[in-house]
Amino acid sequence: MRKIIMPIVVLVIMMTMFKLLVEIRPTPMAKDEEKEIPFVEIVEAQKILMRSSIRTHGTVRPRTSTTLIAEVPGIIQQVAPFAETKSSSTSFRAGGFFKKNELLLKIEDINLRTAKAEALANLRRAELHWMQEQELAKQAKIEWGERDWNLAPELVRRVPQIEKAIAETKAAEARLTQASLDLNRSNVRAPFEGRILKTMADVGQQVGAGASASLAQIYALDAGEIDLALSRSELKFLGFDDGKGDQNNSGVKAHILDENENIIHEGTLDRSEGVVDPRTRLTKLVALIQKCFANPFSDSSPTTPLSVGQFVDLRLLGREVQTFVIPESAFRTEDQILILEKDNRLRTRKVSVLFRTGKEVWVEDGLKDGDRVCVTPLEIVAEGMEVRISEETLESNQTTP
Template identity: 30%
Template sequence: MRVERLRWCLPIIILAVAYGGYSAISSSNAGGLATKPDDKPLTVKVSPLRSSDHNVVITSHGEVSPVEVTQLSAQVSGEVMSWHPSFVAGGIVKKGETLFSIESENYYAAVLQAEAALANAQAALIEENAKAEVAKRQAKKLPASQVTDLYLRKPQVLSAQAQVKFATASLKKAQRDLANCRVVAPYDALVVEREIGVGQYIAAGTRVATLNNLATAEIHIPIAGFDSVFLPEDYSQVIAKVIREGVVTVEREGNIERDLGVIDSATRMTSLVVKVNDPYALVSNEAPLKFGSYVEVQFVGKRLKHIYRLPQELVNNRQVWVVNENDELEPRIVNVLRAEKEFMLINEGLKDNDRLVLTVPEYPQQGTRVQLSVLDNPLKQ
């Protein structure tokens, strides 16, 4: 009987204990909510904005190449007798230095023969002029009908004059051939390739070497369409900075010389030509800039008015955050003209003295009240 009574009371006891625990938990939660402190406003760093004029810097890349490349050939035939010590691949030779010489005895003999032929022709001309003078004096005693050009020896004089001209031309050719036995550098040059050796017989017109002119180098740099609108009105002779990165960074100064005048059909880009004087620093103390180097080229383009130059991390989908006059977060849609390295150039959507948020909250909401930590100086433009 007692067991039966306990069986009926046990559920009631369990329910009472559960209700008591629930009441205790509820009262503790209510006390916790009542004592929870109010949320404090977010603190953000801001900087007042100042617009300024900005010179666009255009950057491109290209390869350093010689302005002039010469495929050197022999102008006379003969055996190679000697060559200059620097006339090797990679050697540098000065303008006028003898690169190599060809056996010249036959050409010297040809000069002597031409000189002799000229002397004979000149003697024959003197003789014909004398005979013509005698005929002219005798013609004064004859009737005019008997005096002809043949009698006055005019054809003979003309023939003798022609022989003198022919002999003179032959002498000049022989002298030129003799001079061409010494092949000289046409300019200060880098020897790219040499194809002859001592004792080798070469024919006239044989290619013997490849030379690069060291006076100037040029760099063809492509300009994308979005950069072309920022090119200066007159970019001829605009100074450009040429940079070659490496273990040792080399910086040289060049000039924009010309536009190639065509748009590449594959890339739709135009190209400018940058000229660098004395690339191998033969007459200066500059660092050499070798042909084939891949370089970066920077130059100043158009000057933009009233520009805000902001770090890229502050511009998200053409939007930045400012703090309005009520100390509330406010998004601004801006117009981004172009990106320059880690900065964005903005010309619309902001005004001077706007308080730009530098530390944007993770989930910013329009109208959120914030506390300000103002930088002493405006954001550097």
């Protein structure tokens, strides 16, 4: 019986002591929870004059290029350089340079000389026939006597015979001119100052008369072009209006950059080709660069010449605009930013975006000078939320002149 009562007594005593301890324990002091106010970085909006700029790339090609062809048939006899002009730098080889009107190759001209001689002989015969007809007309007038010569038939006055002789003489003159021109064309000369891309004929090869008349692919050294592609928004940003045509030539500048971002050539955005690529939806454009190719005949040859087919980086400089330049991190959405009001509370504001460069956004409207723009990305934002400006921002504002 004692073994049963003792555990019960101990349990009752312990419960009584626990209740007593709970009742006499001190009441904890209530602590006020401190409200955590986040720190943010800001930039002050300021409208400044900026020149629109876009980085792009493209491929160099000559402004003027053509296929040189033989205008008369024959066998190629010689190509530049010729033995009699060893000092000339002209060479009929891929990469060879040439001056305007310089001799590039000679086509065998025996047949052409023969044709010219025959044309000259035919002209002399026609001239003789004309003179004979004139003399016969004089003789016919004498034989007509005292009668009115104007009343004589045309055949008697030999009018049609003389007209035929005149026509034959003019035709003979034209054939002689053509024969002389063909003989001159046997010496193929350069149409402009340029360079050879590729040769398609050589000494001993037949050209024309059933064979290919193509001799070489050549291009002029005066200017190069670069094919570009830009979106419609980029064109608007630069201020390039396709509808104005050549009036844009001096409006948008094109700077070709090397690997160190140095400008090696300057040109202009010359024109739009008026075509939109259906795959990329970009407009095809052409930049013009004057005197960008190597030229051994010029004293102003570029120090860093471009090559046909070269891939280059460009910076396009367009119109000047008054704009606010805001970091991309300030944007909550495509067109919404947070403005820090005077009471250090955030307010959402919608702005008009002119262009995005990747790290910065050009804002056209929706801001005014002195607006404090929050550039710290906040995960949770409530309208009117209180924030504090970070010390780094305050220090930078104090050191900014």
